[in-house]
Amino acid sequence: MEVSGLDSDGKEFKNAEEMWREQIGEDGEQQEKKTQWYREGISYWEGVEASVDGVLGGFGNVNEVDIKGSEAFLQMLLSDRFPNARNNQHLVALDCGSGIGRITKNLLIRYFNEVDLLEPVSHFLDAARESLAPENHMAPDMHKATNFFCVPLQDFTPETGRYDVIWVQWCIGHLTDDDFVSFFKRAKVGLKPGGFFVLKENIARSDRSITRSDFYFKELFSRCGLHIYKSKDQKGLPEELFAVKMYALTAEMPRRVSKSRSKVQANRPGIIR
Numbered sequence: 679m680e681v682s683g684l685d686s687d688g689k690e691f692k693n694a695e696e697m698w699r700e701q702i703g704e705d706g707e708q709q710e711k712k713t714q715w716y717r718e719g720i721s722y723w724e725g726v727e728a729s730v731d732g733v734l735g736g737f738g739n740v741n742e743v744d745i746k747g748s749e750a751f752l753q754m755l756l757s758d759r760f761p762n763a764r765n766n767q768h769l770v771a772l773d774c775g776s777g778i779g780r781i782t783k784n785l786l787i788r789y790f791n792e793v794d795l796l797e798p799v800s801h802f803l804d805a806a807r808e809s810l811a812p813e814n815h816m817a818p819d820m821h822k823a824t825n826f827f828c829v830p831l832q833d834f835t836p837e838t839g840r841y842d843v844i845w846v847q848w849c850i851g852h853l854t855d856d857d858f859v860s861f862f863k864r865a866k867v868g869l870k871p872g873g874f875f876v877l878k879e880n881i882a883r884s885d886r887s888i889t890r891s892d893f894y895f896k897e898l899f900s901r902c903g904l905h906i907y908k909s910k911d912q913k914g915l916p917e918e919l920f921a922v923k924m925y926a927l928t929a930e931m932p933r934r935v936s937k938s939r940s941k942v943q944a945n946r947p948g949i950i951r
């Protein structure tokens with residue numbers, strides 16, 4: 679992909695292929711370097727305290743604004759795509775790279791009857807399991823956290839047709855481009871008809887993970903066969919943090935709308951260009 683960039687030591691790369699060659703090696707050595715890349719990603723988080731401040735890299739104070747931004751985005755998507763959700767529709771979500779279950783606890787469990795969590799770092803997942811246990815957490819109307827999967831995204835394939843929403847926030851930077859594409863391709867089978875992904879991510883970089891630009895993400899979405907249904911910038915984050923964007927992605931192509939339709943309908947996004 680023809681996008682240049684810098685690594686965390688300030689070294690410049692002409693394109694993404696050159697950066698990945700440096701990070702995960704040429705064909706022969708690739709498996710070993712890739713294993714090391716993933717091991718380092720996990721061991722970084724294994725040394726981090728299981729707290730909101732820990733999973734947010736010392737910026738626990740952004741939790742509230744992050745959840746508010748996500749909730750507004752989610753509400754708009756649910757009313758658009760599941761207008762009958764209140765009529766006994768059983769909604770299920772998957773929280774990917776869930777950490778301690780911050781997003782499930784503060785947001786997803788209020789909207790979904792069931793939430794599954796996926797997190798490769800066991801002390802984070804243990805903390806999530808504990809804080810979401812019925813005796814420690816009052817969820818509305820029997821809503822519950824059901825499954826806790828202790829695996830990394832690159833090794834995970836969801837159960838066919840289980841999820842209305844697959845939420846992927848602040849963890850996809852740990853995956854190489856090829857694993858990014860193969861994860862989303864596999865994960866599509868996990869969506870119910872009308873279901874969608876939400877990817878919420880920084881537009882920059884950190885330890886043993888990479889930060890992609892909006893253009894870079896769009897190239898990858900097109901390799902995954904995914905379409906941007908809606909996208910929104912997260913507002914209100916401290917200046918010193920990276921810009922954060924939310925993408926709602928669907929496997930099916932959004933319907934094209936004729937120009938004579940209402941403004942609301944006409945604003946529905948088209949396919950990725």
Ligand SMILES: C[S@@+](CC[C@H](N)C(=O)[O-])C[C@H]1O[C@@H](n2cnc3c(N)ncnc32)[C@H](O)[C@@H]1O
Nearest residue numbers: 723733775776777780799830831847848849852
């Ligand atoms: C910045 S934290 C975000 C946690 C959570 N999504 C949140 O917003 O509170 C990044 C999370 O990604 C997880 N992670 C690291 N490598 C991963 C991988 N290969 N697959 C899935 N999750 C991964 C980390 O263990 C950590 O919990």
